[in-house]
Amino acid sequence: MKHIDIAELLRTPEQYYDKEVTVCGWVRNLRDSSNVRFLAVNDGTALSPIQIVIDKSTLAPEDYEAVNSVGCSVKVVGTAVIPGGGKEKIEVVAKEVVLLGACSPEDYPIQPKRHTMEFLRTLPHLRVRTNTFNAMLRVRSELAAAIHEYFQSHNYVYINTPILTGSDCEGAGEVFRVTTQPWDASYKTAEEYYNDDFFARKAGLTVSGQLEGEVAAMAMGKIYTFGPTFRAEYSFTARHAAEFWQVEPEVAFAELPDIIEIAEEMIKFIIKRVMDRCPSEIEFFDKFVQKGLIKKLEGVVNNKFSVVDYTDAIEMLKKSGVKFSYPVEWGLDLQTEHERYIAEVICERPVFITNYPKHIKSFYMKQNDDGKTVAATDLLVPGVGEIIGCSEREADYDKLLSAMTERGMNLDDYKHYMDLRRFGTVPHSGFGLGLERILMYITGIDNIRDVTLYPRTAKDLK
Numbered sequence: 001m002k003h004i005d006i007a008e009l010l011r012t013p014e015q016y017y018d019k020e021v022t023v024c025g026w027v028r029n030l031r032d033s034s035n036v037r038f039l040a041v042n043d044g045t046a047l048s049p050i051q052i053v054i055d056k057s058t059l060a061p062e063d064y065e066a067v068n069s070v071g072c073s074v075k076v077v078g079t080a081v082i083p084g085g086g087k088e089k090i091e092v093v094a095k096e097v098v099l100l101g102a103c104s105p106e107d108y109p110i111q112p113k114r115h116t117m118e119f120l121r122t123l124p125h126l127r128v129r130t131n132t133f134n135a136m137l138r139v140r141s142e143l144a145a146a147i148h149e150y151f152q153s154h155n156y157v158y159i160n161t162p163i164l165t166g167s168d169c170e171g172a173g174e175v176f177r178v179t180t181q182p183w184d185a186s187y188k189t190a191e192e193y194y195n196d197d198f199f200a201r202k203a204g205l206t207v208s209g210q211l212e213g214e215v216a217a218m219a220m221g222k223i224y225t226f227g228p229t230f231r232a233e234y235s236f237t238a239r240h241a242a243e244f245w246q247v248e249p250e251v252a253f254a255e256l257p258d259i260i261e262i263a264e265e266m267i268k269f270i271i272k273r274v275m276d277r278c279p280s281e282i283e284f285f286d287k288f289v290q291k292g293l294i295k296k297l298e299g300v301v302n303n304k305f306s307v308v309d310y311t312d313a314i315e316m317l318k319k320s321g322v323k324f325s326y327p328v329e330w331g332l333d334l335q336t337e338h339e340r341y342i343a344e345v346i347c348e349r350p351v352f353i354t355n356y357p358k359h360i361k362s363f364y365m366k367q368n369d370d371g372k373t374v375a376a377t378d379l380l381v382p383g384v385g386e387i388i389g390c391s392e393r394e395a396d397y398d399k400l401l402s403a404m405t406e407r408g409m410n411l412d413d414y415k416h417y418m419d420l421r422r423f424g425t426v427p428h429s430g431f432g433l434g435l436e437r438i439l440m441y442i443t444g445i446d447n448i449r450d451v452t453l454y455p456r457t458a459k460d461l462k
């Protein structure tokens with residue numbers, strides 16, 4: 001179907017004045033008077049619709065009457081003109097209007113008014129037609145492009161790590177199992193069960209591409225993965241999903257301060273890129289979703305992030321005098337309320353918390369000389385909490401072995417990973433950035449269910 005993207009008409013309107021254009025799209029709004037029918041038509045290429053003017057003195061009723069409801073799809077041939085008023089720079093006076101698909105106004109649930117996010121969640125197949133989802137999906141796409149751009153322009157190699165895996169990278173037991181055994185398979189032992197299963201061993205969906213990413217980094221130096229990861233975390237928060245995308249750079253010859261520098265530079269780069277490429281979308285979010293968003297993002301791009309040692313963070317929380325629901329004690333993990341207090345009240349900016357107690361973190365993290373902490377950091381941001389989990393990796397075979405033994409891990413599953421410490425080990429570091437978490441931060445949308453096309457969360461798979 002030969003037609004022009006509405007984004008193109010809006011981008012360089014002067015190119016099209018007095019010319020014939022064909023646009024296709026869905027009617028977002030419709031106004032009718034005795035002389036004119038106005039259609040706001042959106043094709044998804046831009047946040048704004050384009051106004052179609054149907055002059056009833058030049059078109060016969062049968063030529064346009066069928067186009068009579070919000071949600072229907074149309075093709076319009078007409079002349080691009082400068083509108084008489086309003087802020088838009090272009091509209092189309094229709095010569096021919098073709099109804100492509102009707103849409104029953106009684107049944108169509110997406111009307112030109114503000115619907116609640118909760119209501120829209122019940123309609124994942126239709127909510128994409130709202131401005132919020134239109135803007136979110138375009139920002140998500142530009143964000144993904146910016147992530148690739150950052151790493152590609154800094155000598156990183158993009159690696160696709162497997163989604164089906166036999167190991168649990170985070171060791172938190174949140175792996176979705178993958179099996180081809182029937183649901184009522186009955187075996188006396190696990191060994192017999194797995195022998196008959198597809199991989200003849202325990203298998204699952206990856207929680208992180210890190211372990212395989214490290215393999216690649218030990219040859220390619222600087223790599224990043226960018227793909228879906230899965231966690232069977234049985235939590236019903238606004239920031240946990242069972243399926244989410246993670247960006248995981250892994251960098252050889254990098255220690256903790258090096259990777260912190262990289263993470264900060266990358267976050268600033270991608271936010272700046274999205275602001276440059278999606279100005280209307282960011283303005284929309286500032287206006288309708290989170291007031292002050294643009295100021296917040298500019299602040300992130302232009303200011304240094306904080307770095308606070310975990311031990312100091314615990315002291316600060318204790319001294320704050322705030323009554324938290326969860327206890328604050330050295331050795332305990334920080335809860336969301338603590339993380340947000342540190343980022344929002346104490347630092348008022350993104351903050352790296354460093355050197356966590358080793359027993360609350362994963363086996364692969366570099367053990368510090370104090371014997372109590374590891375060279376790990378989480379990046380916390382106001383409003384969302386943790387967006388990055390990061391660490392220098394334990395590069396010493398014996399220390400890694402002892403951390404794994406202490407945790408009772410099955411060493412056979414990690415033979416290759418340990419080999420990396422036997423054959424030319426080097427200091428190396430990496431991190432995982434949750435795509436949906438940073439997207440929440442950039443758009444101000446406060447629920448992870450609303451920054452993905454089809455959210456997957458506990459008890460919910462539409």
Ligand code: 4AD
Pocket residue numbers: 169170207208209210231233239240241242244246248249386387388389390391430431432433434435436437448
């Ligand atoms: O902190 P995490 O668990 O770190 C790792 O998986 C490391 N292996 C990463 C690495 O070093 N290569 O997860 C990393 C990030 C979190 O900071 C968060 O942004 C996101 O992934 N994340 C989730 N996002 C949505 N829903 C969940 N259930 C998430 N769990 C983690």
Ligand code: MG
Pocket residue numbers: 378386388389
């Ligand atoms: Mg984490």
